[in-house]
Amino acid sequence: MGANLIDGSSKVYGIIADPVAQIRTPEAMNKIIAKRGSQAVFVPFHVHADNLRTFVAGLKAWQNLAxxxxxxxxxxxxxALCDHLGPMAKITGSVNVVRRAADGAWEGETYDGLGFVAGMRSQGLDPAGAKIYIQGSGGAAKAIVAALAETGAARISVANRSQPRAAILINRLNAAYPGRCVPGGAADLATADIVINxxxxxxxxxDPLPIDVSALSSRQIVAEVIMQxxxxxxxxxxxxxxxRVHEGIHMLTGQVVEIANFLEI
Structure with a gap:
């Protein structure tokens, strides 16, 4: 599987992050590009949060940036920078992939949650019917909670250092999946089947530990979203x-093909 020649007809794709050095997505996506024989390349973009709007606005002028x-x-x-949102992005309020439509509009969707569930299943783990404890309420957490609810998790306890932020996520998800999500506390951590950072x-x-490991027991599965x-x-x-531990790389492998299809690579 050799690398494709990059020439004037090549399309460019990338990942925007800060930091970006730990990101594994370019490696995974370029393997798919090579396997499919696409005339494209996937590269990392290191962009600080306060520069995102300017950077994304500039990408609209980059005609072969697909x-x-x-x-x-x-x-x-x-x-706020997308012109249209897909169904999972609307539920979660989170986007992890954007494509250029035929009219030049940005279309955003998220595959983080679906990829996380697919990654668990690839390792013989099924969250359906499970009690889940998840630490965090940012973009990845929103997508994962939605996918877990869609999959049929019995109870999803959401914990965050900012309780108001966690409450926003819980209320948002309960509007789509009534009664599935609750605030997470010490008792939820101790009784969960699956614990997710x-x-x-x-x-x-x-970094400080996101979860008190002394509260964990050997019957639990502990999962990460961090890949490196x-x-x-x-x-x-x-x-x-x-x-039993579940590494963050499985979330990437669970979603890269779906993301490649969405981007029409």
Whole structure:
């Protein structure tokens, strides 16, 4: 599987993030491009949050820029910059992929949650009927909670350092999936079947743990959304407690094909 020649007819795709060095998406997407024989390349874009609007406005002038994906910290801010939203993006208030429509409009959708569920199932894990504890209420958390609710999780407890922010997510999801989501507390963490870190804590070795590992038990599954490092301090701590761990890379592998199809790569 060799790399395609980049020439004047090539389309460009990318991922917008800050930081971006840890991102694995270009590697995964360029493998799909090579496998499909597409005349395209997928590259990283390092963009600070306060520059997102200017950067995305500039992309509209880039005629062979056919679409892009996004991750931390841009998944919610991009909503206001999209002209149209897909059904999951409307439910979650989060976008992780944007494509250029025939009329030049930006169309946004999110596959984070669907990719997370697909990644779990690829590893023999099924969240249907499970009690879930999720830490975080940002873009990734919103998409994952929606997908878990759609999949049939029995109860989804949402915890966040900002309780008002968590309440917004809970209310938003309960409007689409009545009674499925509740505020998460210590008791929910202890009784959950699956514990998920959907925050950015763990990207850096000196980050505080997002979840109290001393509250975990060996019957639980502990999952990450962070892809690099592949084994975060949280996963190391959970494994030491006897938990089965689920690495963040599976969320990417669970959604890259669907994202490639959405972008028409």
């Amino acid at each position: 679409g892009f994906t996004l991750t931390v910290p841009h998944k919610e801010a991009i909503l 959907a925050t950015s804590l763990g990207l850096h070795e000196n 490092p592949q084994v975060t301090p949280l996963l190391r701590g959970a494994r030491a407690r006897g938990c």
